[in-house]
Amino acid sequence: MSSATQTPFEPTTSTGRITNFVDERVGGSGILREFGRKVFPDHWSFMFGEVALYSFVILLLSGTFLTFFFDPSMAETHYHGSYVPLKGVEMSVAYSSSLNISFEVRGGLFMRQVHHWSALLFVASVSVHMLRVFFTGAFRKPRELNWVVGGVLLILSLAAGFTGYSLPDDLLSGNGLRIIDGVVKSIPIVGTYISFFLFGGEFPGTAIISRLYMLHIMLVPAMILLMVAIHLFMVVVHKHTQYPGPGRNDRNVVGYPLGPVYAAKAGGFFFIVFGIIAMISAFFQINPIWNYGPYDPSPVSAGTQPDWYIGFVDGALRLMPGWLFNIPMEWNIPLPWGTNTLSFNVLGPALIPAGLIFALMFTYPWIERWVTRDNREHHVLDRPRNAPTRTAIGVAGVVLYCVMWAAASSDLIATHFHVSLNDVTYWLRALFFIGPVLGFIVTKRVALALQRKDREIALHGRETGRIVRLPHGEFQEIHAQLDDYKRYKLVGYESPVAEEGIPNENGIVTKKENLRAKLSSFFFEDRVAPATPSELEAGHHHEAIEASDDDNKAVTH
Amino acid sequence: MGNHSDGTPTSSDAVAKAGHEEVDKFQDPGLPPHRLRLADTNPKAAKRAERQVAWLFIISIVGTLLFFVGYFGVRLDDTIATLRIQNTFLGLGVAFAMLGIGTGIVHWARALMPDHEVAEERHEIRSEEDRQAAVKIIDDIIDETGIKRRPLIRNTLIGAVALAPLPAVAIFRDLGPLPGDMLRHTLWKEGERLARDPDGTPIKASDVTIGSAFHVIPESLNDLEEGKLNAKAKAVVLLMRLKPEDLNPSEGREDWSYNGIVAYSKICTHVGCPVALYEQQTHHLLCPCHQSTFDLTQECKVIFGPAVRPLPQLPITVDADGYLVAQSDFHEPVGPSFWERG
Numbered sequence: 033m034s035s036a037t038q039t040p041f042e043p044t045t046s047t048g049r050i051t052n053f054v055d056e057r058v059g060g061s062g063i064l065r066e067f068g069r070k071v072f073p074d075h076w077s078f079m080f081g082e083v084a085l086y087s088f089v090i091l092l093l094s095g096t097f098l099t100f101f102f103d104p105s106m107a108e109t110h111y112h113g114s115y116v117p118l119k120g121v122e123m124s125v126a127y128s129s130s131l132n133i134s135f136e137v138r139g140g141l142f143m144r145q146v147h148h149w150s151a152l153l154f155v156a157s158v159s160v161h162m163l164r165v166f167f168t169g170a171f172r173k174p175r176e177l178n179w180v181v182g183g184v185l186l187i188l189s190l191a192a193g194f195t196g197y198s199l200p201d202d203l204l205s206g207n208g209l210r211i212i213d214g215v216v217k218s219i220p221i222v223g224t225y226i227s228f229f230l231f232g233g234e235f236p237g238t239a240i241i242s243r244l245y246m247l248h249i250m251l252v253p254a255m256i257l258l259m260v261a262i263h264l265f266m267v268v269v270h271k272h273t274q275y276p277g278p279g280r281n282d283r284n285v286v287g288y289p290l291g292p293v294y295a296a297k298a299g300g301f302f303f304i305v306f307g308i309i310a311m312i313s314a315f316f317q318i319n320p321i322w323n324y325g326p327y328d329p330s331p332v333s334a335g336t337q338p339d340w341y342i343g344f345v346d347g348a349l350r351l352m353p354g355w356l357f358n359i360p361m362e363w364n365i366p367l368p369w370g371t372n373t374l375s376f377n378v379l380g381p382a383l384i385p386a387g388l389i390f391a392l393m394f395t396y397p398w399i400e401r402w403v404t405r406d407n408r409e410h411h412v413l414d415r416p417r418n419a420p421t422r423t424a425i426g427v428a429g430v431v432l433y434c435v436m437w438a439a440a441s442s443d444l445i446a447t448h449f450h451v452s453l454n455d456v457t458y459w460l461r462a463l464f465f466i467g468p469v470l471g472f473i474v475t476k477r478v479a480l481a482l483q484r485k486d487r488e489i490a491l492h493g494r495e496t497g498r499i500v501r502l503p504h505g506e507f508q509e510i511h512a513q514l515d516d517y518k519r520y521k522l523v524g525y526e527s528p529v530a531e532e533g534i535p536n537e538n539g540i541v542t543k544k545e546n547l548r549a550k551l552s553s554f555f556f557e558d559r560v561a562p563a564t565p566s567e568l569e570a571g572h573h574h575e576a577i578e579a580s581d582d583d584n585k586a587v588t589h
Numbered sequence: 590m591g592n593h594s595d596g597t598p599t600s601s602d603a604v605a606k607a608g609h610e611e612v613d614k615f616q617d618p619g620l621p622p623h624r625l626r627l628a629d630t631n632p633k634a635a636k637r638a639e640r641q642v643a644w645l646f647i648i649s650i651v652g653t654l655l656f657f658v659g660y661f662g663v664r665l666d667d668t669i670a671t672l673r674i675q676n677t678f679l680g681l682g683v684a685f686a687m688l689g690i691g692t693g694i695v696h697w698a699r700a701l702m703p704d705h706e707v708a709e710e711r712h713e714i715r716s717e718e719d720r721q722a723a724v725k726i727i728d729d730i731i732d733e734t735g736i737k738r739r740p741l742i743r744n745t746l747i748g749a750v751a752l753a754p755l756p757a758v759a760i761f762r763d764l765g766p767l768p769g770d771m772l773r774h775t776l777w778k779e780g781e782r783l784a785r786d787p788d789g790t791p792i793k794a795s796d797v798t799i800g801s802a803f804h805v806i807p808e809s810l811n812d813l814e815e816g817k818l819n820a821k822a823k824a825v826v827l828l829m830r831l832k833p834e835d836l837n838p839s840e841g842r843e844d845w846s847y848n849g850i851v852a853y854s855k856i857c858t859h860v861g862c863p864v865a866l867y868e869q870q871t872h873h874l875l876c877p878c879h880q881s882t883f884d885l886t887q888e889c890k891v892i893f894g895p896a897v898r899p900l901p902q903l904p905i906t907v908d909a910d911g912y913l914v915a916q917s918d919f920h921e922p923v924g925p926s927f928w929e930r931g
Contacts, residue, residue: 071709114667134672138660141672142679174714207862210822211878214860214925224772224927229764234771234819235861239764271711279620279708286620286708296698303691307684314680329822330786330804330855332863334877349860350879354897362897362926371931377897378860378925411711443880453880454893516618523615564613 072294073274073287077168080161082298085264086305087154088256091192094147095249101137103129104199104245106238115322123201123326126241130200130321145313151196152318153309155189155341162186166396166426168413170273172406176397178266183394185259188252190341195248197339200319201241204336206327210235211346218378236327273413276524278517282411335444340437347439348381351461385436389429396425403551405531417486418525420479421555424472431471435463476558483560490514490522490563491571523562530556620706628700638700645693652685768929773922775807775824777903782808783828783852783913791912792828797850802867803828805852807915823923825855825863826903828913831872835886842888845904850913852903853889856924857881859896874900898926 043049055061105125111118113128114135133140162182165171171179198205213235216227232239271285280286288294324333338346354361354377361377400422401407416423438445439460446453493511501507514522533541533549541549628635659678665671736743782791786804789811797803805826813820833849845851853874857864862878872885873892881894889900901923904916922930 071707114665116667135665135667138665138675139679142676142683145676145680207878210862211860214857214862217925217927218860220928222928224768224929227927228766228768229761232765235822236818237765269714271709278618281617282711284708284710286706288704289707293698293702293704296694296702300691300694300698303687304695305691307686307688307691310680310684310687314677314684327818328787329818330806330825330863332865332877334866336877346879349895352895354859354881354891354895360897364931372928373926373930374928375897375926377895381895443877457880457894517621520615520618524617563615565615566613 067268068291069289071271071285071287071289072298073272073280073285074294074297075275077164078272079301080157080164082301083157083305084154084161085260086302087150087157087309088260089302090150090306090309091147091154092253094143094150095196095253097143098133098140098147099249101129101133101140102126102199102245104242106201106236106241118322118325121326124241126199126201127321127326130202134322142313145316145318146309147196148318149312149316150309151193152340153305155186155193158182158186158189159341162393163426163430167416167423168273168275169410169419169422170413171397172410173397173401174409175266175270175273176401178263178270179397180394181259181263181266183390185256185263187390188256188259192248192252192256193339193341195244195252197342198244199241199248200321201327202321203324203327203331203333204319204321206236206329207332207336208338208342209240210329211349215349215378215382218375218382220372220374220379236329271411273411276412276415276521278520278524280412282409285411335447337441337444343440344433344436345382345386347436347442347460348385349378350442351436351439351457351464352377352381353461385432389433392429400555403548403555404528405548405552406528415525417479417482418527420476420483420558423479424476427475428468428472431467432464435460435467439464480558480560486522487560487563490519491568523564525562527559527561528556529559620708623705626700626704635701638696642693642697642701645689645696647689649686649689649693652682652687652689654682655685656682658682768927772823772924772927772930775918775923776810776820777807777824777826777915777918779915779917780908781915782908783826783905783915784808784810786825787811793911794847794850794907794913795911797828797830797913799830799832799849800869801830802869804855804865823856826852827855827864827867827874828852829867829885831885835872837886837888839888842902842904844906845902845916847906847913850905851885852905852913852915853883853885853900854903854919854923855900857896858891858898858900858923859894859925861925864900 041052043052051061051064103125107125108122109125109128111121111123111128111131113119113131115131118131130144133144135141137143165179165182198209213227213231216230217223219226227235230240230243231237232243272287274280274286288297325331337343352361361380362373362375364371364373414422416426439457442456442460443453445451446456493513496510496512498510499507500510513519530553531549533545535541536545626634628638656679659675659682663671663675663678665675731737783803783805784791784807786806789806789808791808792803792805805828806821807824810817810820810824828850830848830850833846836846836849836851838845855863855865857876857878859876859879859881862876864874864876864881864883866875866877867873868875874883874885874889875881876883876894876896879895881896882892883889883896883900884892887899888902891897891899901919901921903919905913906916908914
């Protein structure tokens with residue numbers, strides 16, 4: 033760093049000597065100078081991404097421990113471990129070694145529970161983090177690509193969860209694999225071949241566990257690690273977004289310096305996440321594989337559930353009617369070389385809802401940018417109420433997801449609430465179509481109502497709960513004006529108007545542009561503009577009674 | 590001043606006139622004044638926070654000790670109960686060890702470390718100059734390769750690169766055998782006895798009372814040296830006895846049952862779960878995975894749920910010793926549909 037003319041840096045303290053040693057060899061002080069005091073905005077909702085990262089670290093730690101004891105072989109063996117009810121039972125080596133981790137390795141059961149719980153938490157926190165990013169508009173320019181990386185991470189986390197779920201080769205996960213096999217076979221033309229290649233022959237075969245194991249401990253985590261690195265690199269490049277408020281704008285970043293306070297909070301939070309997972313694993317049993325028994329294609333237990341993140345696909349499979357009135361949803365198609373079977377009752381629900389959700393998720397930043405023609409950089413987040421249409425779209429998607437998710441528990445809903453299983457399914461089928469629309473309408477109205485409430489408070493102040501009686505007998509409640517900082521939080525947002533279609537260079541409004549204009553008015557219609565100073569001024573003159581900030585003296589205009 | 594709290598937004602003042610926003614807007618008042626914490630002003634409070642942090646770290650130390658108490662102190666005696674106790678100790682120990690450190694550090698940061706919010710300017714991700722330079726470099730590189738001027742090189746390269754990954758696809762061919770007609774055959778054949786799952790004892794027709802149900806495997810299944818699970822995954826059958834008048838066999842299937850005893854594939858035609866639930870009163874079979882429901886009195890036609898095809902029926906009869914046997918294999922592939930099924 034220093035040029036030849038400068039006097040060499042003479043370290044006087046031990047910190048100085050270590051820093052100097054490192055810097056003279058790898059030049060670390062430039063990085064430290066750049067990042068040591070880098071400012072990070074703080075908000076509780078930024079925590080979800082951290083939870084995801086930390087639960088992934090815990091997954092790597094606990095998973096590595098498990099690999100030392102797990103044997104992914106599907107060879108037949110007889111159980112000789114210490115769990116009495118299964119003694120002598122024929123099972124795969126994979127299942128037997130999973131039992132041994134639980135019963136023979138001290139702390140093995142704890143590590144299995146930590147691994148499983150943190151996997152559930154990992155997918156959950158990735159999902160919630162993405163919802164936070166969506167609802168606050170953090171995916172807008174310049175962060176669209178990072179949103180895509182996040183979407184890839186969500187898919188990878190599902191893949192990691194699924195490949196791991198099947199490894200113990202117990203009855204429950206084996207039935208899960210069989211469902212996957214059934215879905216794969218429904219793929220036109222190549223389905224049967226993919227199934228045979230995947231399982232090394234017919235289901236269940238003797239290859240699938242070791243193949244999933246390789247994917248689970250090598251390929252998928254390596255890809256997750258790579259994506260996490262890209263994700264965090266882009267966070268550094270972009271710097272973090274911040275919520276709107278006084279002193280915050282698109283040109284600055286307001287928060288705490290990385291060292292020490294932010295690093296301490298974030299680093300301490302890792303231990304908190306680990307501690308909570310350990311606490312859950314101490315008290316709540318998960319995946320007690322010894323109760324399920326080894327995989328056998330004949331038995332199945334009623335009321336079994338997949339891990340929560342696979343639920344929405346399983347629910348979609350359940351919702352799909354095999355026969356729509358009298359029309360079958362599986363078709364035998366006569367083709368020149370013979371008859372082929374297209375199983376839309378399986379393929380449709382397995383691919384279409386999930387495909388739709390992911391396709392919309394990946395393209396949404398570009399769709400919104402095209403509709404709003406907003407090509408500026410955004411570093412200040414939207415409060416969800418201040419983008420009512422986007423918030424409503426998000427909620428519609430969440431409702432769609434949750435209906436499918438609930439459908440995965442339709443049998444448990446029926447037995448738990450003593451209602452007919454068929455009725456539960458019929459209701460959920462209806463909700464699948466009606467729910468998102470209702471969710472959209474209700475959310476949009478709620479967002480607009482909240483915006484109007486913000487206006488009301490910005491212009492008239494907050495209700496103090498103090499009632500005064502005027503000389504002529506009228507009662508009025510005193511409103512206290514907000515201070516400038518609190519008011520700015522309520523009024524400091526943009527609310528653009530919808531745009532007419534813009535003619536191109538030939539003076540023609542193209543069909544595409546017309547569509548954009550329609551979508552633009554759909555996006556911005558009913559908007560509520562932020563309160564303005566002149567409105568506040570006008571309000572001051574018309575208000576009969578107002579209170580100053582300290583609430584003490586009522587002033588009559 | 591209009592009424593801001595009600596009325597449609599288009600007719601109320603709640604919608605600003607276009608172009609007005611820029612001029613008539615609240616100014617950013619800047620960062621709110623910094624508020625001191627108790628520990629910033631009161632040395633006693635600071636000392637108290639310091640002690641709280643130390644206590645949290647001590648809780649962590651206790652947690653680690655608790656882990657070792659569970660690890661060495663709990664004797665596992667082959668019962669789930671001791672395993673649970675040990676698991677609770679280990680979990681609580683790690684939980685306290687981690688939470689103590691975590692909450693201690695966070696409390697330290699919140700109560701004692703400087704909490705001044707600072708503002709930093711964002712820098713542009715790239716400068717205009719950089720971008721122009723980058724575009725020029727890319728153009729120069731492309732130009733120097735001459736790929737635009739030499740289409741022969743370009744096209745042969747595209748061809749080579751497009752073909753090169755094919756071996757990487759083809760090399761996975763040996764992941765498994767080709768399906769062939771494997772999915773069309775099961776272990777069942779003429780004279781194969783129906784046996785109880787899992788012990789493999791054959792079933793006499795006289796053992797099957799009206800209303801009863803049996804989980805059935807082919808008798809020869811348990812003799813298989815290898816591929817037992819594969820064979821079982823296709824061959825499992827449900828055996829039930831109804832009153833003969835409750836069965837409504839279609840043409841050609843009249844002799845597939847024996848004395849009201851019928852056998853149907855247990856593998857769901859939806860995605861292959863075992864159809865394990867038999868509702869004796871309604872004669873319905875229910876798949877617990879996705880709730881496809883099959884009606885035994887209508888040859889296992891689908892009456893609810895996502896499956897389309899009825900469960901395949903196994904034609905059965907009795908042999909000379911009175912044991913139930915199959916007349917043949919299934920007449921159609923069992924289990925979920927696949928493209929070549931036809």
